[in-house]
Amino acid sequence: MKYVEPVGETPIDRQRVVGRPTPRIEGPLKVTGRAHYAYERHDVVEDPLYGFVVGSAIAQGRVTGFDLAEAKAQPGVVEILTTTEMEALPLGLGNSTTLFGGDVIHHYHQAIALVVARSFEEARAAASRVRVSYARTPGHHDLASIADTAPFAKDGDKGPDVSALGDFEAAYAKAPVRIDATYTTPDESHAMMEPHATTAHWQGDKLTLWTSNQMISWGKDSIANVLGLKPENVRLDCPYLGGGFGAKLFLRADAVLAALGSKRTQRPVKVMLSRPLVFNNTTHRPATIQRLRFGADKDGRMTAFSHVCTSGNLPGGDIENGVSQSRLLYAAPNRYTAHRLAELDLPEGASMRAPGEAAGMMALEGAMDELAEALGMDPVELRIVNDTQVDPENPERKFSNRKLVECLRRGAEAFGWDARNTTPGGRREGRWLIGHGMAVGFRNSIPRKSAARVRLSGNGQVTVETDMTDIGTGTYTILAQTAAEMLGLPLEAVSVTLGDSDHPAACGSGGQWGAANSTSSVYAACVKVRETVATRLGFDPAKADFSDGSVHQGSESRPLADALGAGEIVVDESIEYGDLAEKFQQSTFAGHFVELAVDAYTGETQVRRMLACCEAGRILNPVSARSQVIGAMTMGVGAALTEELAVDTRYGFFVNHDLAGYEVPVHADIPHQEVIFLEELDPVASPMKAKGVGELGLCGVGAAVANALYNATGVRVREYPLTLDKYLDKLPAIA
Numbered sequence: 205m206k207y208v209e210p211v212g213e214t215p216i217d218r219q220r221v222v223g224r225p226t227p228r229i230e231g232p233l234k235v236t237g238r239a240h241y242a243y244e245r246h247d248v249v250e251d252p253l254y255g256f257v258v259g260s261a262i263a264q265g266r267v268t269g270f271d272l273a274e275a276k277a278q279p280g281v282v283e284i285l286t287t288t289e290m291e292a293l294p295l296g297l298g299n300s301t302t303l304f305g306g307d308v309i310h311h312y313h314q315a316i317a318l319v320v321a322r323s324f325e326e327a328r329a330a331a332s333r334v335r336v337s338y339a340r341t342p343g344h345h346d347l348a349s350i351a352d353t354a355p356f357a358k359d360g361d362k363g364p365d366v367s368a369l370g371d372f373e374a375a376y377a378k379a380p381v382r383i384d385a386t387y388t389t390p391d392e393s394h395a396m397m398e399p400h401a402t403t404a405h406w407q408g409d410k411l412t413l414w415t416s417n418q419m420i421s422w423g424k425d426s427i428a429n430v431l432g433l434k435p436e437n438v439r440l441d442c443p444y445l446g447g448g449f450g451a452k453l454f455l456r457a458d459a460v461l462a463a464l465g466s467k468r469t470q471r472p473v474k475v476m477l478s479r480p481l482v483f484n485n486t487t488h489r490p491a492t493i494q495r496l497r498f499g500a501d502k503d504g505r506m507t508a509f510s511h512v513c514t515s516g517n518l519p520g521g522d523i524e525n526g527v528s529q530s531r532l533l534y535a536a537p538n539r540y541t542a543h544r545l546a547e548l549d550l551p552e553g554a555s556m557r558a559p560g561e562a563a564g565m566m567a568l569e570g571a572m573d574e575l576a577e578a579l580g581m582d583p584v585e586l587r588i589v590n591d592t593q594v595d596p597e598n599p600e601r602k603f604s605n606r607k608l609v610e611c612l613r614r615g616a617e618a619f620g621w622d623a624r625n626t627t628p629g630g631r632r633e634g635r636w637l638i639g640h641g642m643a644v645g646f647r648n649s650i651p652r653k654s655a656a657r658v659r660l661s662g663n664g665q666v667t668v669e670t671d672m673t674d675i676g677t678g679t680y681t682i683l684a685q686t687a688a689e690m691l692g693l694p695l696e697a698v699s700v701t702l703g704d705s706d707h708p709a710a711c712g713s714g715g716q717w718g719a720a721n722s723t724s725s726v727y728a729a730c731v732k733v734r735e736t737v738a739t740r741l742g743f744d745p746a747k748a749d750f751s752d753g754s755v756h757q758g759s760e761s762r763p764l765a766d767a768l769g770a771g772e773i774v775v776d777e778s779i780e781y782g783d784l785a786e787k788f789q790q791s792t793f794a795g796h797f798v799e800l801a802v803d804a805y806t807g808e809t810q811v812r813r814m815l816a817c818c819e820a821g822r823i824l825n826p827v828s829a830r831s832q833v834i835g836a837m838t839m840g841v842g843a844a845l846t847e848e849l850a851v852d853t854r855y856g857f858f859v860n861h862d863l864a865g866y867e868v869p870v871h872a873d874i875p876h877q878e879v880i881f882l883e884e885l886d887p888v889a890s891p892m893k894a895k896g897v898g899e900l901g902l903c904g905v906g907a908a909v910a911n912a913l914y915n916a917t918g919v920r921v922r923e924y925p926l927t928l929d930k931y932l933d934k935l936p937a938i939a
Contacts, residue, residue: 549856
C-alpha cells in the first residue's frame with residue numbers, strides 16, 4: 205500500500221479495540237517464565253555446546269600469538285577458535301569494525317577467541333586459561349583532550365555537517381541578551397537486562413540463529429554478508445527480547461561466533477556475552493561536548509541560535525547527532541549548527557535510545573533555562589514565544605502536527621508550575637532544598653517501509669505474521685488490536701507471531717518508528733483481507749462494515765466465516781510512504797516537569813514527582829504507551845544523576861563494565877510519575893494516525909532534572925551526570 209497523503213476516516217477510527225487500555229497479550233507467558241529468550245531456547249536444538257568469548261586485553265595494537273595448551277587441556281573443551289586463524293570478516297550493517305578475524309585490535313574487549321565446551325561453566329573456565337601475547341600501540345581515549353582539533357563530521361556526499369542560515373555571528377553580536385554555555389554528557393551504556401545471546405545451528409548450508417536482535421531483516425542480511433552466505437540460507441528467530449535500547453539493532457559478536465563455532469564443531473552452539481563484554485565489546489552512547497550560543501530580544505524571541513556538538517568514535521564510526529533537534533525545535537532567523545567527530549580508540553559508539561536527541565536535549569534545554577533566567581522570563585513562556593509550525597531551516601516544509609504549546613500549557617497546569625518558587629535556592633523544607641524544573645521533549649517520527657502477513661482461517665481465527673520484534677514495548681498487543689479492529693473481531697480471535705525472518709520484513713524495533721509503521725502494515729494487509737471477504741460475500745468492499753464477527757452492508761449481514769468456504773485467505777502487504785517525509789516534518793512533542801529535593805547538608809538528591817504531557821498522534825494502547833513513557837522518564841533520571849561509563853584514559857576501556865558499577869535508577873529512586881496524552885490524531889503520519897512515544901519520554905527529562913537542581917540550589921551544573929561532588933561545596937549556607 206502506498207501512503208502518500210493524509211488519510212480520511214478509516215475503520216481504525218471506531219476505536220472499539222485500538223486505543224483501548226489493553227494488558228499485554230504475551231504478559232502471562234513472561235511472568236510465568238514460559239516466554240523463552242534467546243539463550244533459553246532449549247526446545248529448538250538437541251545437545252548444544254556452549255561457547256565463551258575471550259575479549260582483547262588491550263585497546264589498540266595486534267595479537268602476536270596464542271598459547272592454547274592449558275585451555276585445551278581443561279575438562280569438556282571441544283574446540284577453540286582464534287581470530288588469527290582467518291582474515292578479518294566483512295562488516296555487517298551498522299558495524300564500524302570487524303567483529304572477528306585478523307590480528308588487528310581496534311578496541312578493548314574485541315572478540316579474539318571462542319572456547320567451545322560441553323557446558324557453559326567448562327567453557328568459561330577454559331577461556332580463563334587462554335594465553336595471548338600482544339603488541340600494544342598508543343591511542344586516543346579522552347574526548348576532551350582532542351575535541352578542539354576534531355574535524356567537521358561528513359554529511360554523506362554533501363560535505364561537512366554544517367547548517368547555516370542568515371548571519372549568526374552578526375546577529376549574536378548585537379543581541380541585547382546573550383548566553384554562551386558548554387555542556388558535556390558522558391559515555392553511557394544501554395544496560396539492558398538480557399545480554400546479547402545466540403544459539404546457532406547449521407543444517408547443510410542453511411544457518412538458523414535463535415538470537416536477541418531488534419532488527420531481524422537487518423540481522424539476516426548482515427550475517428549473510430559477514431559469512432558469505434546467500435540471504436535465503438539464513439534464518440533468524442527472536443520472539444522475545446529482554447531489552448536492547450539500540451544495543452541490538454546491529455549484528456554483534458555473539459551471533460557471528462556462535463555461527464562459526466557451530467560450523468566448526470558441526471553441533472549447535474550457544475553463545476552469550478558476559479556482562480563486561482556487553483559494555484566494552486558491543487556499543488554505547490558516545491560522550492559529547494556541546495557549545496550553545498543564543499541571542500534574544502528582550503521579549504525572549506531568539507534572533508541568533510547556534511549549537512555545535514562534538515563526539516568521538518572509532519574510525520568509520522558515526523556521530524552522536526546532538527544537534528538534530530536543534531535544527532527543528534525553535535524559531536530563529538540566524539542559525540548555525542554543526543557536528544564535529546573526533547577519532548577515539550574506545551569501544552564502538554552507536555545508537556542508544558533516542559540517539560542524538562537524548563544527549564542533545566540535555567544541553568539544549570539546559571541552555572534554554574539559562575536564557576530564560578537571563579531574560580527574567582518564565583521558562584515555559586520562553587519556549588512558547590519561540591515555537592514554530594514550520595521547519596526553521598526550510599519554511600516551506602510544515603510539521604504534520606505540532607502541539608508543543610498545548611503540551612507545555614496543559615503540563616504546566618497539571619503540575620502546578622505557577623506555584624513554584626522562582627528564586628533559586630529560595631524554598632526549603634527542613635534540611636531539604638526544593639526545586640522545580642521543566643524542559644521540552646522532542647523526538648522525530650520516521651516513516652519506514654514495513655510488511656506483514658494476515659491469515660483468516662476457516663475457524664474464524666486471524667493470524668498475524670511478521671518479522672517485527674517486541675522489545676518489551678507491547679508490539680504483540682497493538683498488532684493484535686489492529687487486526688481485531690479492522691476485521692471486526694474480538695482480540696481473543698487474533699494470534700500474533702513475531703521475530704521470524706521467514707515472515708515478511710517489518711520496520712523492526714528502533715528509532716521510535718516501530719508502533720506506527722508495523723501497525724500500518726497490518727492495517728494495509730487487513731484492507732486487502734476486507735476486500736477479498738466482501739467480494740466473496742457479494743458486498744461492495746468500499747461500503748462493507750466489519751463488526752461482531754460479521755460483515756454488514758445496508759440491511760444485509762453475513763458471518764465472516766461464510767467467506768471462507770473457498771479456503772483460507774492469506775494476504776502479504778506492506779506500507780510505503782513515497783516522498784511523504786520530504787513534504788512534511790513528522791515529530792513528537794512533550795512538556796517534562798520535575799520536582800527535586802536536595803539535602804542541604806549532604807547534597808543527596810531525591811526526585812519527588814515527575815510529569816510528562818505528550819503529543820504523539822493516536823495512542824494505540826494507553827497501558828503500554830504509559831509504560832513506555834514512564835520507563836523512558838526513569839532512564840532520563842539515570843542519565844541526569846548517575847549514569848556514566850568511567851573511561852580509563854590510559855588503557856582505553858570502560859572501568860565500570862557491569863551492573864554493579866554502572867549506576868542506574870532503582871525503584872527507591874523513582875517517585876510518582878504522571879503521564880498525560882493529548883487526544884490528537886496525526887492523519888499525515890500513517891493510516892493509523894499514530895506516531896511513537898518510547899523515546900519521546902526520554903528526550904528532555906535529563907535537562908528538566910538539571911534545571912530543577914539549579915532551582916533548588918542556585919548551582920548550575922553543566923557536566924552530566926549531576927553527581928554531588930560537582931555542587932556540594934557550592935550549596936547555600938545553612939542558617
